[in-house]
Amino acid sequence: MTSAFFTTGDGDIVLRAGTEPDSKHDFRVHKLILSLASSVFKDMFTLPQPSDQNENEHPDIPVIDIPDSPEVLDTILRYIYPGAELPKITKISILSALFSAADKYNIPSMSPVLKESLKTFLPDDPFGVYIIACRFGFLEEKKQAAKLTRPKSFLYPKNPEAVQLISSTDLFRLVQFVQQRECEGRLRIGWHLDPIEVELTTDCEHNGKDTRDYFSRLEEEVKLVLAANPCAGRGDLFAVLDSIPDPPLGCDPSPMSGDWYRQTDDDVAYECPLRPMTIRLRLANAAEEWDCFNEKLLQRFFGNV
Numbered sequence: 001m002t003s004a005f006f007t008t009g010d011g012d013i014v015l016r017a018g019t020e021p022d023s024k025h026d027f028r029v030h031k032l033i034l035s036l037a038s039s040v041f042k043d044m045f046t047l048p049q050p051s052d053q054n055e056n057e058h059p060d061i062p063v064i065d066i067p068d069s070p071e072v073l074d075t076i077l078r079y080i081y082p083g084a085e086l087p088k089i090t091k092i093s094i095l096s097a098l099f100s101a102a103d104k105y106n107i108p109s110m111s112p113v114l115k116e117s118l119k120t121f122l123p124d125d126p127f128g129v130y131i132i133a134c135r136f137g138f139l140e141e142k143k144q145a146a147k148l149t150r151p152k153s154f155l156y157p158k159n160p161e162a163v164q165l166i167s168s169t170d171l172f173r174l175v176q177f178v179q180q181r182e183c184e185g186r187l188r189i190g191w192h193l194d195p196i197e198v199e200l201t202t203d204c205e206h207n208g209k210d211t212r213d214y215f216s217r218l219e220e221e222v223k224l225v226l227a228a229n230p231c232a233g234r235g236d237l238f239a240v241l242d243s244i245p246d247p248p249l250g251c252d253p254s255p256m257s258g259d260w261y262r263q264t265d266d267d268v269a270y271e272c273p274l275r276p277m278t279i280r281l282r283l284a285n286a287a288e289e290w291d292c293f294n295e296k297l298l299q300r301f302f303g304n305v
Helices: 031-037 039-046 072-079 092-104 110-118 126-136 140-150 149-153 160-165 168-190 197-199 209-228 232-241 259-261 275-300
Strands: 012-019 025-029 065-066
Touching: 012 072, 025 031, 025 072, 025 092, 025 197, 031 039, 031 072, 072 092, 072 110, 092 110, 092 126, 092 160, 110 140, 126 140, 126 149, 126 160, 126 168, 140 168, 140 275, 149 168, 160 197, 168 275, 197 209, 209 232, 209 275
Parallel strands: 012 065
Antiparallel strands: 012 025
């Protein structure tokens, strides 16, 4: 598990990691290198060690017990030692332990790299990222994690033990944010696709049952997309058009260009609800509304915390 850096014969101190007898692991390292990286290690090395702490395998140098796991200490040393290969962190629990260790041992040089690793967990475990970001005061990462969090994320967390590490205030704020986004947010974007609103804002002979049924189905499919992906954008919503039956035949395409449809505020842009450009415009407006609402809600809940 350990690098050759951490078992060298010229090391002048041994760090013994682990709390259980069968899980302890010795790292023979160099005081100077650790002292340069961490003021806590530097102070630790100045303290006298108990005379009975050294065991037979290290009779000539001090042995210091470290409560961290061997895996965590090995990773810490790889960040400290020049030339050591950094490991790929695949467990968010290990990453959380590394953040704690970097804070405990005052190793600020670890934070930028660890924060980059934290971002890799956003798609799969945004709630876990949110917990870490709250614990260590990472505002931007907290907002990114909140934006990706779905209701099931905190109802069925991937690491239930980690939930005890978050304050009730931060947890309540996240729950409020997600619930308000799910309820108010979908209602706000639903206006663009609501069959009744479509009928009221267009004046065309195609405003009939077939049109209302189509937009009802379109609205439901869009809600499913947003439930699965809180950051869904225009392209994600356009993809919905391939998943539902083609709409009833509408008016012939307008001679106006697509840019005209996007730039005008005139209701004539919607004169036929079943034109492809009209449907895409409604979806684009829904995506824009959703994104703006998300950003305003994030600012309200997390902008100043």
